[in-house]
Each structure stands twice: as C-alpha cells, then as structure tokens.
Amino acid sequence: NPYAGLVNHLRAAWLSGRTRPMEYRMAQLEALGRFLDEKKEDILKATAADMGKPLFEAEYSEILLCKNELNNTLNNLSHWMKDEHVDKNLVTRLDSAFIRKDPYGVVLIIAPWNYPIHLLLVPLIGAIAAGNCVIIKPSEITKKTERLVAEALPSYLDKDCFAVVTAGVQETTRLLENKFDYIFYTGISSVGRIVMAAAAKHLTPVTLELGGKNPCYVSDSCDVQNVARRVAWGRFFNVGQTCIAPDYVLCSLEMQEKLLPALREAITEFYGPNPQESPDFGRIVGDKQFQRVQALLRSGRVAIGGQTDAETRYIAPTVLVDVQPSDPIMQEEIFGPILPIVIVATTDKAIDFINSRERPLVVYIFSSNDKEVNKVLERTSSGGFCGNDTLMHFTLNSLPFGGIGSSGLGMYHGKFTFDTFTHLRGCLLRAMGREALNTLRYPPYSQQKLGIVRAATEVKRKGSCTLF
Amino acid sequence: MERMQQIVSRARAAFSSGRCRSLEFRVQQLKALQRMVQEKEQEILAAIQADLHKCGYNAYGHEVLGVLAELALAIENLPSWAAPQHVKKNFLMMRDEAYISFEPLGVVLVIGAWNYPFILVMQPLIGAIAAGNAVVVKPAEISKNTAQLVADLLPQYLDPELYPVVTGGVPETTALLAQRFDHILYTGSSAVGKIVMAAAAKHLTPVTLELGGKSPCYIDKDCDLAVACRRITWGKYMNCGQTCIAPDYILCDPSIQSKVVENIKATLQEFYGEDVKSSQDYERIINKHHFKRILGLLEGQKIAHGGETDEDSCFIAPTILTDVSPDSKVMEEEIFGPVLPILTVKSVDEAIEFINRREKPLALYVFSNNKELIKRVISETSSGGVTGNDVIMHFFLSTLPFGGVGNSGMGTYHGKHSFETFSHRRACLIKDLKMEGTNKLRYPPASQKKVDWMKFFVLKRFNKGQVGLVILALLGLVAAVLMKVSFG
Numbered sequence: 001n002p003y004a005g006l007v008n009h010l011r012a013a014w015l016s017g018r019t020r021p022m023e024y025r026m027a028q029l030e031a032l033g034r035f036l037d038e039k040k041e042d043i044l045k046a047t048a049a050d051m052g053k054p055l056f057e058a059e060y061s062e063i064l065l066c067k068n069e070l071n072n073t074l075n076n077l078s079h080w081m082k083d084e085h086v087d088k089n090l091v092t093r094l095d096s097a098f099i100r101k102d103p104y105g106v107v108l109i110i111a112p113w114n115y116p117i118h119l120l121l122v123p124l125i126g127a128i129a130a131g132n133c134v135i136i137k138p139s140e141i142t143k144k145t146e147r148l149v150a151e152a153l154p155s156y157l158d159k160d161c162f163a164v165v166t167a168g169v170q171e172t173t174r175l176l177e178n179k180f181d182y183i184f185y186t187g188i189s190s191v192g193r194i195v196m197a198a199a200a201k202h203l204t205p206v207t208l209e210l211g212g213k214n215p216c217y218v219s220d221s222c223d224v225q226n227v228a229r230r231v232a233w234g235r236f237f238n239v240g241q242t243c244i245a246p247d248y249v250l251c252s253l254e255m256q257e258k259l260l261p262a263l264r265e266a267i268t269e270f271y272g273p274n275p276q277e278s279p280d281f282g283r284i285v286g287d288k289q290f291q292r293v294q295a296l297l298r299s300g301r302v303a304i305g306g307q308t309d310a311e312t313r314y315i316a317p318t319v320l321v322d323v324q325p326s327d328p329i330m331q332e333e334i335f336g337p338i339l340p341i342v343i344v345a346t347t348d349k350a351i352d353f354i355n356s357r358e359r360p361l362v363v364y365i366f367s368s369n370d371k372e373v374n375k376v377l378e379r380t381s382s383g384g385f386c387g388n389d390t391l392m393h394f395t396l397n398s399l400p401f402g403g404i405g406s407s408g409l410g411m412y413h414g415k416f417t418f419d420t421f422t423h424l425r426g427c428l429l430r431a432m433g434r435e436a437l438n439t440l441r442y443p444p445y446s447q448q449k450l451g452i453v454r455a456a457t458e459v460k461r462k463g464s465c466t467l468f
Numbered sequence: 469m470e471r472m473q474q475i476v477s478r479a480r481a482a483f484s485s486g487r488c489r490s491l492e493f494r495v496q497q498l499k500a501l502q503r504m505v506q507e508k509e510q511e512i513l514a515a516i517q518a519d520l521h522k523c524g525y526n527a528y529g530h531e532v533l534g535v536l537a538e539l540a541l542a543i544e545n546l547p548s549w550a551a552p553q554h555v556k557k558n559f560l561m562m563r564d565e566a567y568i569s570f571e572p573l574g575v576v577l578v579i580g581a582w583n584y585p586f587i588l589v590m591q592p593l594i595g596a597i598a599a600g601n602a603v604v605v606k607p608a609e610i611s612k613n614t615a616q617l618v619a620d621l622l623p624q625y626l627d628p629e630l631y632p633v634v635t636g637g638v639p640e641t642t643a644l645l646a647q648r649f650d651h652i653l654y655t656g657s658s659a660v661g662k663i664v665m666a667a668a669a670k671h672l673t674p675v676t677l678e679l680g681g682k683s684p685c686y687i688d689k690d691c692d693l694a695v696a697c698r699r700i701t702w703g704k705y706m707n708c709g710q711t712c713i714a715p716d717y718i719l720c721d722p723s724i725q726s727k728v729v730e731n732i733k734a735t736l737q738e739f740y741g742e743d744v745k746s747s748q749d750y751e752r753i754i755n756k757h758h759f760k761r762i763l764g765l766l767e768g769q770k771i772a773h774g775g776e777t778d779e780d781s782c783f784i785a786p787t788i789l790t791d792v793s794p795d796s797k798v799m800e801e802e803i804f805g806p807v808l809p810i811l812t813v814k815s816v817d818e819a820i821e822f823i824n825r826r827e828k829p830l831a832l833y834v835f836s837n838n839k840e841l842i843k844r845v846i847s848e849t850s851s852g853g854v855t856g857n858d859v860i861m862h863f864f865l866s867t868l869p870f871g872g873v874g875n876s877g878m879g880t881y882h883g884k885h886s887f888e889t890f891s892h893r894r895a896c897l898i899k900d901l902k903m904e905g906t907n908k909l910r911y912p913p914a915s916q917k918k919v920d921w922m923k924f925f926v927l928k929r930f931n932k933g934q935v936g937l938v939i940l941a942l943l944g945l946v947a948a949v950l951m952k953v954s955f956g
Contacts (some may be wrong), residue, residue: 015824017848055912060922061653086867099864101849104873155854181874187673190509198670200662203611205878207674232854233911270912280912355484375897379486381571387898388906396566398555399895404573409674411893424880426868429856432692432837438858442702443749445525446529453529 002171007178010106010133013160019103019131022078024158029077031156031199032121033070036063039152043117043145050116050142052283052313057238062117065395072397072414073129075185080418083427091437096429101130104205110172110195112187112334113139113285114241114335118208120149123184126417130180133161133392140168141286173198177355180204182421186243189406190332207410207420209243210403211333212360216246216390217350217376219367220255225313227366227388228262231339232270234364234390236317238281240337244362246390247334249341250350256321256341263339264304267317276307276314280440284310284336286314289374293336299329300340323351359383361407364390383398383407417441469619469643475632476604476647479575482629483602489572491550495543497597497626501590503541504625504707505532511617512586518613518708519585520754521781531587534864536590541866541883542598543862549598550889551574552873552896560925561904562783565898570891571676579641579664581655581678582754583612583710583804589618592653592676592786593631595886596944601651602630605645608656610754651890655712655804656680658875674887676879678712679872680828682804685859686819688836689724696835696857697731700808701739702831703859706787708751709806710758713831716803716805717792719819722812729772729788729810729917736773744785753782753805760806765798769809794822816841820848827876832857852876 305318402411774787866883
C-alpha cells in the first residue's frame, strides 16, 4: 500500500488536534487566499496551456468564484463552528442540548479536469474550514495545472495536515484502498460507483458530484434573442466542458425555426465570424476527448458550425437539428460545444421526455409564463433547477449544489461545504441533581409511572383533546 | 429476485403516479399510522413481548411512545418542513427568485433491526412518508413476531402499493438490495452495513447507516456515584443490554471501581428485586445464537456480580466484570448483552487516549461534576452522539440528529432530521427573461472593463447596515445604466 505512510502521517497530525482551533483553520484558509493571489498568473497560464481556457473564463471560474467562497467562509467560520443549541422537550428542559460540529478526520478530495482549480479548491476550503486534514488529488489530465498544484500549493499549507497526491487511474485505485473519514469526488458516474464501492469497505461517507444530460426546454412563449444568448453562453462556456451546461434543447418545430437564427446571431456576437480566431473560445482538453466529441457530430444534421481541427483540438460552436432520441449524441453527456435540438410538441411531452431519462444535474426551462416554469419544476426531478438562464444557480452559494440519482449524492457550496465535511454530533448535557424526576423511567414499572411519562413526553397535535 | 423486482417496480410506478406528493396525502397516511398504533396497541405490545420478553410498560415506553411522538411531530410540522426555503441572494440576483425546494427522493428502503423491532422500522418510515417517498419496509427477521405484525398491519392502514412490507431473512434482503432504490436506511451491524453500502454503490444510492460499536462510559472520581450508577444501570440493562447506545463498558479510576460495583448492585436490587429471573421488568436475550455469543465473552473474566444464565429461556443475569483487560474478547466486539466490563484508567487523559485508539462509537458517556472535564472529553473525542451525566437520553430529544460516525455509521435521522434525510434539497433559481443588461457582463467578447465590473459585483461584500437598501437600489440603477452605455 504505497500511500499508507502518507495517510498514517496525516492521521497522526489529525489525532494531535492541531486542525481543530479556529485560528488554525483561518490561517490555512488565508494562506489559500494568498495562493490564489500570488499564483493567479500561473493558474491562468496553466489552464490556458492545458485546455486553451480563455482568460476571462479562467479568471471568473478559477479565481473570482474561489475567492468568493473563501471570503464567505472566512467571514462566517466562527458562526458555522459554534455549537447549535436546539429546542428541548419537557424532560430535557433544564439540560444543555446542542449539535457539536465535529471534523471527520482525514478526508480525500478528488478533482476533475474541466475546472481544475475551482473544483479542487472549493471542496478544500470547506474541508479545511470544518477542521479536517486533507489529501488532495488533482486531475492528471490537465498536466500543467496538476504540476502547479503539486509544486506550489503545499508550500502555502501545513504539510503535516495537507498533502497533494499526483496519481493516474492505477495509483488512484491504490489510494482508495486506504481508510478515509470522508471522500469527495467530482467526475463521472461510472467512476463514482467505483469510489463509493471502495468507500463502502471502510464505511466512509461520500459526496459524489457527477453528471448527466441536462435538458433545456425552450417554450413557445419567450423572448428568443435573450434565450439564445443565455443558452449559447451556457453551452459554449469552457467549450461545453461544464457539468451543468445545457446538454440538449427541447422545443417545438416553430421555436426551432426562431431559435436557429437567434443562436447564430448570439454565437457571432460572442465569438465573431470565425470562432477559431476568438480569444474567448477554448479548446477540448485532450485528443481522446476530442475524438469522442467529434464522433457525436454525426448525429442529426449540422445547422450551425460543425468545423473541427484535430491539431488544435478545436470544435466550432455547433448546433445540430433532426436529432432523434435514439441517436448516439443523446446517449451520453456531450461535454463539448455541440447543442442538439430535439423536437417536442408540447410542454407535457418535454416533461415526459425528461422523466424518461436519468435524473440530471440540472433542468433548464425558458419561458415567460410563470405557470409553465412551475409545471416543469414540479413534475421533474433534478439536482438543481434554473429558470430562464443557464449556469447561474451555481454561483449563488446560499443554494446547495449537488445531484440526485446518477447525477450524484450530497451537496456543497457556501455553508453546505462546511456541513458536508462536518459530523453533526448530538450532545445532551444533564445535571446530576433532579434524580427524583428520573425515577419515572426506572423499574419496577407500573401503570401510574407510564401515565406520567406519557403526559410529560408526548408531542401533541395543537388544539387536540388531551384524552387519546 | 423476480418478486422483489415486482414489489419495487410497483412502488416506483405508484410513486411516479404522483399521489404521494401532496401534503394532504402524506398527512393522511401518517394519521392512518397513528390510528394503527392506537387501535392495535395491545397487539404491538404482545408482539414485542413475544420477541424480547419485554413487559407492556417497557414496550410502550421504549417503542410505542417514541413512535407516537414522531408521528405527532411530523403531522404538526410537515407544512413548515416542506415549505420552500428562500435563500440570501447576491446583488446580481436581487430581482430573481432563489430557494431550496424539498422534494421526495423516490423509492426508499428501510431495513429494521431486531432489538427495538417496532420503532426501528416505524421511525424511519414516518420520516420517509413525510418526505413524500414510496417506502419498502423490511423488518428484521429475528424479531419474527413484530416482523409478522408489521407485515399484517401496514397494508391494513397504508397504501399497500406505496408502502409494501417485505419479510424474510438474508436471501430476501440480498434480493431486495440488488434492486435500485433512491435511499436506503439500514439499522444493524457494521459488517452488514458495508454490504448494504456496497450494494447501494452499484446504483449510486445514498445511504443512512445506523450501526454500532462499543459506547464508552467514563466515570470521573468527582461525581455523585449513587446517581451516576443508577442511570448507568438503567441504560445498560434495559432490553437486556441489547441497545445500540447502551453504555458498553466503563472506564474509571481504580480507587472507585469497587464503589461503582456496589452502587450498581444496589440499583439492580432496587430495579429487579432479589430474584432477577422472576422480575417482570427484565428482558431476555433474543435467541440462542446471541445467548451463546455473550456467554463466550464471560470466559476467563472476573465476575464481580451476576453471571447466572439459563439457556432454555435465554436468560443472562445482569453481570459486572472488573479489572478487565483491553485485549480480552469482551472488549473486541459490541457486547449487546447484560454484561458490563469495568476497565481502570488513571486519568481522564488515559481515558481519552483509550477511546481514541478505538473505532468511533455510536454514543459516548461522561459522568462528572466538573463541566469543564465533560467539555474536554467531548472536544477531544469523536462519537455519533453524547450524553453527559446520563445515558441513552440524547436519543429521545428529536431536535438532536441521531446517527453514528466512522464505524458506527453515517447520516442522521429523528424528527426534522428524518425529513431532511429522505428529501432532496433542490436548488431553484428563477430569473426573468428581461434585464438582459446585467448579463452582458459575462458574455464574450471579454474585456478588462468587464472583468473589473465582475469583480465589483462578485467580490464586494456590502454591509447592509451601513449602505442601506435604498442606496443599494440606487447603485444598481446607476450600474445598469452605465453598463447599458458601455456594452450597448
């Protein structure tokens, strides 16, 4: 077990209690802030080199959003850490009852390649805030970012409590043989199953942030130009390599006719007449992924875009029409800059279509009719829901972010990250006195004792008669 | 296997029909459960008595009372629990609707345990119904009378398609676990907990595992021993020690060990009289297998009190062991029986170290007049839950989340925590199709100006008290105008 030594070392540090005091956690978090500030240019360079990430996108997703989470955590940590006092019943009225926020211990964070800094740092912020020791495993696919994290991050953090492990598939499998006190994995469902199976051997709780095909229903009643912009932005941000990107559009034939020119206009507005030359349009992360996405272009018919360049791993912002639900592009998460449109005649048919498939990470609907928005919300199930926009629910950290079914389990962002890495420990502190009250529960039992116990502990329906 | 598939797909079809979504329906089912518990009280108590040799008062106090309390709580609070929770918005989303919607997960599996066979299926069932799910109930087969009763009663009171009961042993449970569920709550042993989670992993099903372990009980020199020992005696020997949160073993200074034994002996006399075996208030071990297992733990131990057994009736007397070695068999597994080992430690530091060297327990108990000492023990250890200066009682306060950590389990339930465990918290953001102006900031083509505006909105943390909402709104207006001018 090549990682046993490392895990044991962190566990020893954990048992020493070093990560528990608030001051310690704040200091580590502030160091993370310095990492983001001092290494900002390196981060932007690395993500640009790894996947041609446009500077604006990188600054927004890898730096700004992380700083947001960091500041929010630093501002609220003392409040989040406090014992949470709870309402008491008659029997415990004079006792102290509270929920203690205990760290789990040594936790493992496995990050993916699409937002390689963000999806590593945001869980890390919560794990540190909650008082844990952490092993961080950045994605091996984005090599320059991986190296940056492995070389630079440890120097900002306490090396006894936080370690970065660089590992491919084989090594990660070995890493997962160890006992962790929590595992946080972001990636695909098939690997999510492997992670959870490994966790089961040690009864390790997990959060799995997975994916799926996020449907985007565009109703007939909407302002097409704004819709097209918002959908195009969500689809083509990071070249479609976003777990919450609108994966496919559902709309009527009439709407499709209006949507296509609007989408064409939005794409030109964003990336100019030749997106390959735009500094704001990225590239597919690797050759394997490029080939996979390129093959999906064969479904349906190209209405917009469709151009590719294997050498630079460029795939143009593309919209496909005449797509059938049975086509290859409708069988897997696209994770690329291709937007298939599937025709459905009505909102009800769209709902049925969505419900016939695995529950996605997010359901999108565009409609100026509130009732329609609510109908889709109520009759579908998904990790999250966003009406009349794409991606934005992700940026509000007072909302929990996570999947359901095959799109994941657990949630995070904001306080939810802190809660994810915290064991909620119910504590009741009683006094030695008042023993007389306890005699009710002691043997020998009697009908009389039972009657009093019943009266004292029952939770009754307000306004109901006291006689059962 | 096929039968399980049918049961689960019927439950899934019933769930998909949408009929268990409405609060009215859920409350109606919960009220039906209430009627069931009230109308069939005698049958329920009789079944528990048959399974565990438990007198009616005990069965009522341990199980029925808790179920009625949970039902009343859920019925009373469901509207507020299920209401959408609006969340704090940032500056950019001031005009949008942002809230958390509590939604059912789908089809839930509840696997009960035999030691409190009624409440350990009912309490999760109540939470799962309240959250709007379909529920497959699998009571423990070892407590066969209660299992059969639950299988007979539930279909008489509840929607039988939505809430089917499956009885059986290991083969039936294995077949059930091969099906796809949207949450599984399992109460039982850590060994089986791993099997349940491994099965759940195949379907990416979230789990709540209420497992066990050895719950330590530290008695400080500075405490009222008579009171402490009475409380410990109650918690240890109730249900003949077959309680997941029973104080498993005692840690105390050698100087008070014999006083502890004396006090427990005196309390046992008070509770069960001279001849424990003839006391109506003392239960029995569930079956011969566990009887033999617990008997095995006594081998080579110094029995300070008790030790009498009778295999025919699965009777084991309340037993105390002294000067127990940490390496002995009785200290290796959860005892789950009326045997109380006492281990001596010279200080609270030693006690903390002892506890931390072992798997994290489901419960931890500390007895002391010194509040600071209690706080220290809590802060320097980890456990599912804690009761200070008493045992068991944190279980009965439903505002406290009940569950384990590490080997003792994952997830929590009771009261509102049950509702949340069986719900999906769906983040909802509903925007306007208008107000496109502010969106322009994020669209390509990018520019430094856009980045600067982004930073202003995303990073600036306004202190509402200072700035005031009116000024904020004015700023918003100015910002919107400026952006329209900049980006057209």
